[in-house]
Amino acid sequence: MKIGFIGVGGMAQAIIGGLLTAKTFAPADVTVHSHRQASYQPYAAAHGLTAVDSNVAVAKASDLVVLAVTPNVATDVLREISGSLASGKKILISIVAGLSLDEMAGIVGKNVPILRTLPNVNVEVQAGMTAIAANDQLTGDRLAAALRVFNTIGSTTELAEDQFGVFSALAGSSPAYIDFFIDSLSRAGVKYGLTKAQATQIAAQATLGSAKMVLESDKIPFALIDQVASPGGSTVAGLLAMEEAGLMTAVVKGIDATIKRDAGGPA
Numbered sequence: 001m002k003i004g005f006i007g008v009g010g011m012a013q014a015i016i017g018g019l020l021t022a023k024t025f026a027p028a029d030v031t032v033h034s035h036r037q038a039s040y041q042p043y044a045a046a047h048g049l050t051a052v053d054s055n056v057a058v059a060k061a062s063d064l065v066v067l068a069v070t071p072n073v074a075t076d077v078l079r080e081i082s083g084s085l086a087s088g089k090k091i092l093i094s095i096v097a098g099l100s101l102d103e104m105a106g107i108v109g110k111n112v113p114i115l116r117t118l119p120n121v122n123v124e125v126q127a128g129m130t131a132i133a134a135n136d137q138l139t140g141d142r143l144a145a146a147l148r149v150f151n152t153i154g155s156t157t158e159l160a161e162d163q164f165g166v167f168s169a170l171a172g173s174s175p176a177y178i179d180f181f182i183d184s185l186s187r188a189g190v191k192y193g194l195t196k197a198q199a200t201q202i203a204a205q206a207t208l209g210s211a212k213m214v215l216e217s218d219k220i221p222f223a224l225i226d227q228v229a230s231p232g233g234s235t236v237a238g239l240l241a242m243e244e245a246g247l248m249t250a251v252v253k254g255i256d257a258t259i260k261r262d263a264g265g266p267a
């Protein structure tokens with residue numbers, strides 16, 4: 001099974017990095033092309049991937065064709081490769097935010113098996129969270145082959161397409177927000193004399209452990225908060241100060257803005 005990427009920006013590189021580490025594909029079975037030769041050729045050479053000189057060549061060389069370009073060029077690129085997908089033998093996988101299965105099928109043809117996905121950048125370390133929706137042409141072994149791509153680099157969840165916007169905010173964009181939180185914790189540590197490197201490692205490990213606790217214990221986050229906040233202690237003092245500064249409202253407002261923009265609202 002061969003996989004090809006049209007677009008090798010931040011997200012495609014995270015997926016490819018995760019897949020190579022997981023050994024889901026051998027480097028030579030991964031074909032790439034993007035807009036600028038200066039960006040895709042050195043990347044392909046550095047990882048032993050197969051670089052080709054057009055988007056159509058990616059589609060021709062691959063069983064799984066991953067559309068990983070920015071949303072503003074996605075429909076043009078689909079038009080460009082539609083002839084190579086027309087037989088319905090290749091599987092189109094899109095990671096493009098906001099592009100629906102119907103829009104894609106309207107361009108490449110209703111007989112083409114398509115998997116719409118929304119991965120997050122953590123796929124690079126096999127800890128991704130990916131939403132998936134398949135069209136009715138993608139079933140059986142072919143669906144399993146497409147799902148395997150994302151199951152080997154993290155968790156997946158099947159989702160109705162009208163929930164991709166909220167998912168994109170909670171999982172696609174949130175690594176940036178969680179990193180913002182980690183960096184804020186770390187800066188607070190620097191304020192009190194830790195080095196930035198020490199403080200970042202401490203903040204990141206505490207975040208990782210807390211996420212693991214939420215996933216693995218049977219307690220909801222509020223119960224875990226209560227477990228940490230000793231009566232009359234320092235944590236409850238910190239929690240109240242954070243809430244006075246509007247932490248929960250700030251997070252929800254951030255998610256509101258993310259969803260609005262994902263739905264086509266102004267930047």
Ligand SMILES: NC(=O)C1=CN([C@@H]2O[C@H](COP(=O)(O)OP(=O)(O)OC[C@H]3O[C@@H](n4cnc5c(N)ncnc54)[C@H](OP(=O)(O)O)[C@@H]3O)[C@@H](O)[C@H]2O)C=CC1
Binds near residue numbers: 007055068118
């Ligand atoms: N970043 C993330 O965390 C996530 C991103 N996504 C989706 O992934 C997609 C890519 O995002 P991201 O990686 O962040 O963006 P980048 O800007 O990092 O990458 C975009 C890629 O598209 C390529 N490209 C642009 N125009 C063309 C074209 N006409 N033909 C071929 N390739 C082209 C660029 O090529 P070049 O570099 O050569 O100019 C670049 O490799 C988006 O649709 C986004 O919605 C989804 C989930 C999470």
Ligand SMILES: O=C(O)[C@@H]1CCC=N1
Binds near residue numbers: 097168172173
């Ligand atoms: O910022 C973006 O538009 C994309 C969608 C989800 C994560 N990154």
